[in-house]
Amino acid sequence: MKIESELAQIGSLKEPVTGAVSFPVYQATAFRHPKLGESTGFDYARTKSPTRAVLEEAAAKLESGDAGFACSSGMAALQTIFAYFSQGDHLIVSLDLYGGTYRLLERIMSRFGVTASYVDTNDIDAMTSLLTPNTRAILIETPTNPLMMITDLERVCSWAKSKGLLTIVDNTLLTPYLQRPLELGADIVIHSATKYLGGHNDVLAGLIVTKGEALSQEMAILHNSIGAVLGPQDCWLLMRGMKTLALRMERHQFNATKLAEFLMEHEAIEDVYYPALPHHPGHDTQNRQSSGNTGIFSFRLKDARYVEPILRHIKLIAFAESLGGVESLMTYPAVQTHADIPEDIRQAIGVDDRLLRFSVGIEHIDDLIEDLDQAIAAAKRELEG
Numbered sequence: 030m031k032i033e034s035e036l037a038q039i040g041s042l043k044e045p046v047t048g049a050v051s052f053p054v055y056q057a058t059a060f061r062h063p064k065l066g067e068s069t070g071f072d073y074a075r076t077k078s079p080t081r082a083v084l085e086e087a088a089a090k091l092e093s094g095d096a097g098f099a100c101s102s103g104m105a106a107l108q109t110i111f112a113y114f115s116q117g118d119h120l121i122v123s124l125d126l127y128g129g130t131y132r133l134l135e136r137i138m139s140r141f142g143v144t145a146s147y148v149d150t151n152d153i154d155a156m157t158s159l160l161t162p163n164t165r166a167i168l169i170e171t172p173t174n175p176l177m178m179i180t181d182l183e184r185v186c187s188w189a190k191s192k193g194l195l196t197i198v199d200n201t202l203l204t205p206y207l208q209r210p211l212e213l214g215a216d217i218v219i220h221s222a223t224k225y226l227g228g229h230n231d232v233l234a235g236l237i238v239t240k241g242e243a244l245s246q247e248m249a250i251l252h253n254s255i256g257a258v259l260g261p262q263d264c265w266l267l268m269r270g271m272k273t274l275a276l277r278m279e280r281h282q283f284n285a286t287k288l289a290e291f292l293m294e295h296e297a298i299e300d301v302y303y304p305a306l307p308h309h310p311g312h313d314t315q316n317r318q319s320s321g322n323t324g325i326f327s328f329r330l331k332d333a334r335y336v337e338p339i340l341r342h343i344k345l346i347a348f349a350e351s352l353g354g355v356e357s358l359m360t361y362p363a364v365q366t367h368a369d370i371p372e373d374i375r376q377a378i379g380v381d382d383r384l385l386r387f388s389v390g391i392e393h394i395d396d397l398i399e400d401l402d403q404a405i406a407a408a409k410r411e412l413e414g
């Protein structure tokens with residue numbers, strides 16, 4: 030089946046008792062055993078629970094993996110993955126990283142002796158020079174957020190394999206509808222399902238998908254032992270969202286492309302960072318390894334003084350953190366999502382006070398362009414008196 034059909038049918042053919050087309054919420058933590066030594070397959074809900082199992086099976090299938098694990102948030106999924114490593118282990122990590130992942134590594138994992146080096150994950154020479162005998166894995170975001178840098182996954186996965194490293198890919202921004210890292214050689218995919226997979230800014234969730242039997246078994250032990258699992262109601266909400274993922278991603282990327290093109294032509298804008306634009310350095314790689322583009326881009330204003338009035342004057346577009354929902358949101362990364370990243374690193378990667386990130390929703394493109402246009406015009410009027 031094509032992925033659109035897999036998505037639409039999540040859970041639909043799985044409920045044998047009533048034939049319910051929407052898979053039910055099994056709000057239960059304990060499951061009766063038929064007799065000593067027998068189990069229905071469900072014993073205690075932290076280990077395995079029916080609604081979650083349907084979601085996890087779907088996630089594994091969509092990402093072409095062997096096992097899926099639903100977690101209480103994207104950060105819970107990352108923490109579960111990081112618990113795979115031991116004291117002294119070293120990770121190579123994308124430089125332009127989600128702020129929460131950076132914080133988890135630097136403030137918490139570092140106290141347990143797991144260290145990370147941050148680098149452009151396309152730069153094989155730089156990564157080779159960072160290798161130590163204790164380097165165990167590489168963690169890649171592609172595209173990165175907010176600067177939308179693209180990593181050539183096939184090339185980097187094969188390098189990692191040759192060095193005996195695991196490759197972990199945060200696939201939040203593209204989703205399996207547009208990019209499947211396990212097919213390109215990665216070992217673990219992680220999602221903040223709070224974003225596009227859920228898609229409606231209403232459920233916090235994370236997903237892990239693993240490839241290979243040993244890794245999948247180890248991840249099952251970590252998932253059950255740590256217990257940061259997703260509850261049945263949220264599993265249901267997430268599956269409900271995922272059913273329309275294909276339609277939403279098509280509209281997100283259509284709108285984002287039109288808006289990025291509009292801003293490229295605008296006199297107040299210095300540059301737009303979006304891999305769908307031909308001048309983006311990752312354009313060709315992105316086209317080769319993915320079947321489309323995310324709905325997020327960033328843009329840099331020529332003048333930092335525009336930021337405050339633009340955020341005050343947008344009406345339809347909300348000034349809010351997060352991304353990937355049907356509603357358009359605009360974020361100021363330097364003070365919101367990336368506030369925990371030190372100033373010098375932020376400046377080095379270009380997350381400065383002129384950069385805004387736009388998570389483009391599925392509203393009508395004309396309304397979005399009009400809202401942005403009037404907000405920039407209002408900012409200009411104020412600044413020029």
Ligand SMILES: *Cc1c(COP(=O)(O)O)cnc(C)c1O
Binds near residue numbers: 199
């Ligand atoms: C939001 C996000 C996370 C963290 O996920 P939560 O669901 O907020 O815990 C991790 N990685 C990326 C790329 C994200 O956008």
